[in-house]
Amino acid sequence: MNQIIDISLLSLAGGYLLLIFPLAAMLYLRVDMLRETVVAVLRMTVQLLFVGLYLQVVFQLNNPFLNLAWLAAMILVADLSILKGCRLKLKRFLLPMFIALLVGTMLPMIFFAGIILRLPGWFEAQYVIPLAGMILGNCLRADIIGLNNFYHSIHTNEKAYHQSLAYGAALAEALNPFFRDALRSALAPTIASMATIGLVSLPGMMTGVILAGADPFTAIKYQIAIMIAIFSGTAITVFLAIRLTVANSFNAYGMLHPDILRVH
Amino acid sequence: MISNNSEAVVDLNRLHLSFDGQPVLKDLSLSVFHGDKVTLTGPSGSGKSTVLRCILGLVMPDSGTITILGEPVTRYNIWQKRRHIAYVAQEPDLGTGSVKAVIETPFSYRANAGLRDNLARLPEIMERFNLPKLLLDKQINRLSGGEKQRIALTIAILLDRPLVLLDEASSALDTKNKQAVADYFKQAQNTTVLSVAHDSDWLGFATRVVDMKEIQQM
Numbered sequence: 071m072n073q074i075i076d077i078s079l080l081s082l083a084g085g086y087l088l089l090i091f092p093l094a095a096m097l098y099l100r101v102d103m104l105r106e107t108v109v110a111v112l113r114m115t116v117q118l119l120f121v122g123l124y125l126q127v128v129f130q131l132n133n134p135f136l137n138l139a140w141l142a143a144m145i146l147v148a149d150l151s152i153l154k155g156c157r158l159k160l161k162r163f164l165l166p167m168f169i170a171l172l173v174g175t176m177l178p179m180i181f182f183a184g185i186i187l188r189l190p191g192w193f194e195a196q197y198v199i200p201l202a203g204m205i206l207g208n209c210l211r212a213d214i215i216g217l218n219n220f221y222h223s224i225h226t227n228e229k230a231y232h233q234s235l236a237y238g239a240a241l242a243e244a245l246n247p248f249f250r251d252a253l254r255s256a257l258a259p260t261i262a263s264m265a266t267i268g269l270v271s272l273p274g275m276m277t278g279v280i281l282a283g284a285d286p287f288t289a290i291k292y293q294i295a296i297m298i299a300i301f302s303g304t305a306i307t308v309f310l311a312i313r314l315t316v317a318n319s320f321n322a323y324g325m326l327h328p329d330i331l332r333v334h
Numbered sequence: 335m336i337s338n339n340s341e342a343v344v345d346l347n348r349l350h351l352s353f354d355g356q357p358v359l360k361d362l363s364l365s366v367f368h369g370d371k372v373t374l375t376g377p378s379g380s381g382k383s384t385v386l387r388c389i390l391g392l393v394m395p396d397s398g399t400i401t402i403l404g405e406p407v408t409r410y411n412i413w414q415k416r417r418h419i420a421y422v423a424q425e426p427d428l429g430t431g432s433v434k435a436v437i438e439t440p441f442s443y444r445a446n447a448g449l450r451d452n453l454a455r456l457p458e459i460m461e462r463f464n465l466p467k468l469l470l471d472k473q474i475n476r477l478s479g480g481e482k483q484r485i486a487l488t489i490a491i492l493l494d495r496p497l498v499l500l501d502e503a504s505s506a507l508d509t510k511n512k513q514a515v516a517d518y519f520k521q522a523q524n525t526t527v528l529s530v531a532h533d534s535d536w537l538g539f540a541t542r543v544v545d546m547k548e549i550q551q552m
Contacts, residue, residue: 229427232392236421237493238445240413247429322409323391 074282086111125199134193141202145171148210155214158221159330166314167213174209174307175202178299186295204275204296205303208260212304213311216256220312221319223248225331241316241324249312256308260301267297342401343368343497343526344389349398351384358384359395361551364544371519371527373537376546382530383424386499389528390421402497417445420490422503424530426482428489433477434470437489452492459488463514479506487515500529504536512536 077085089111096104128140149167153159179202183189189197224231224245234244267273268290275296279289319330342365351359358381366372374382387393389400391412400407402415428436441450460467463484469477477485483506490498498519504512516539519527529536537543 227427227429229423230429232387232390233421233423233427234429234440234443235392236390236416236419236423237440237443237489238413238417239440239443240445243443323394323412325392325394 125195128199129195132191132195134191137193137195137198140199141175141206142172144203144206145175148206152210152213152217156218156221157331158217162318162327162330163315166318167311170213170307170310170314171206171209173310174303175206177306178303179205181302182295182299200278201296201299205300208300209303209307212256212260212308215259216252216308217311217315219255220248220252221326221331223251224326228326235324241320244324245316252312253305253308257301257305260297260304264297264301267293273297341367343370343403344528345399345401346385346388347399347401349385349388349395349400351381351388351393351395359388359550362398362546362549364549366526366528368526369523371529371539371541373529373531373540373543374546375531375537375543380546382546383501386421386501386528386530389499390416390419413445418495419497419499420493420495421499422483422486422490422501424502424505425479426486428474428482428486431474432470433472433474433485436474437470437485437492440489440493446493449493452494455492456488459491462518463488464511480508480511483507484511484515491518496524496526498525498527500527500531502530502532504531505533 089107093104093107095101096107124140128136145168148171149164152167152171153163179198182201183193183198187197227248231244231248273293276286276289276293279292280286319327321327344364344366346362346364349359349362351357362381362385364372364385374385376382384393388395389402389407391407403418405411405415407415429439431439437456438453440446441453457467460469465481465484465488469481469485474482474485483503487500487503490500504515507515512533516536519525520539529540531537
């Protein structure tokens with residue numbers, strides 16, 4: 071197989087020309103998204119440029135501690151964006167969410183790197199950083215869905231929740247139906263994508279491995295392993311995110327602290 | 335604080351409660367004794383439902399004490415106290431699932447593990463409240479308000495609690511069913527009932543009717 075061809079900066083700049091079509095369509099139909107699009111494209115470019123520069127350094131040094139620091143920083147950013155996305159009170163949840171994301175990302179990743187890939191140095195930046203990034207990104211999405219579903223559903227179904235308490239339910243028993251629904255809704259997208267993968271589109275990781283010059287069969291092995299790692303990571307993180315935040319979210323009587331939800 | 339009467343099933347002593355600076359309960363005191371059927375009356379917004387919710391520990395009064403079966407309610411014993419109470423909310427929300435599952439759920443809680451045999455009485459109570467057996471397979475959210483109320487009452491009875499709190503629990507029932515419910519609780523001599531109601535059918539069932547104004551310092 072051939073090595074991947076690099077894209078020269080000039081050619082990449084030429085690539086932006088493809089934006090003419092969406093922008094023209096927006097102008098023609100007066101879709102009010104022009105500014106948003108331009109800002110998004112600029113942000114994408116700047117953010118990725120920084121990541122590219124930084125990763126080049128990280129890859130060259132390939133120092134396990136630096137790799138870990140990079141992961142910790144990514145997890146912290148994910149943590150903050152989840153709490154923002156769920157409209158939940160930041161202070162109470164920051165630490166439990168960090169733990170939920172850390173375990174949800176690292177456990178499947180270590181399993182992947184150590185047992186499936188059998189990396190010689192098990193913290194090789196070339197493997198660990200992209201894998202962790204993919205798992206983390208999915209954990210982030212799953213936590214937003216799961217936490218949102220859990221806390222907002224308790225809030226909207228307060229009467230049913232109170233009724234269970236009045237029937238003598240322990241806190242865990244009364245929360246159980248909400249926990250079950252939250253986990254189901256957080257896992258559903260990954261289950262659906264596993265069920266249709268390869269039929270409609272070629273998944274990102276597989277495409278990347280093929281472009282890098284590997285045999286398609288190697289690519290699908292990576293894809294299968296990463297899908298399982300993602301699914302496992304999302305289940306771990308959502309389970310922990312709810313379990314660990316519950317302790318801080320209800321008072322001694324089982325009432326949800328009113329300041330948990332930043333409902334506007 | 336010592337309760338006014340050791341025989342009281344519920345003793346509310348000088349409860350104060352405000353929501354957003356708006357007083358709801360003002361120095362409220364009330365004792366309900368064993369076997370009593372007490373009905374609270376008063377205009378809407380006078381805090382009747384709030385009294386029931388305070389007893390359940392769903393709302394915490396700003397000051398005052400609530401004593402249930404001789405022991406003041408605290409954050410530590412509230413979970414255990416709730417096991418002595420059955421509560422039927424106004425327009426009850428019983429969650430989702432089939433009627434059968436909804437009825438069985440409370441009996442799956444550890445606190446009610448010893449009560450599973452009570453489910454044997456389900457057909458008898460459903461018949462008493464004119465609920466057809468077919469209803470059990472329906473989804474709870476397909477039921478009418480009156481049917482839901484009677485299902486909630488059925489669960490409350492099956493839980494066999496010494497104290498029953500009814501919040502307008504017969505508001506959606508016709509006269510015949512209202513009577514059936516009132517008759518049931520009237521003959522349950524060991525059951526103490528504290529209810530909130532408007533209509534005169536229900537007031538006839540009470541052994542004591544208490545106006546919210548009488549028990550508070552205005």
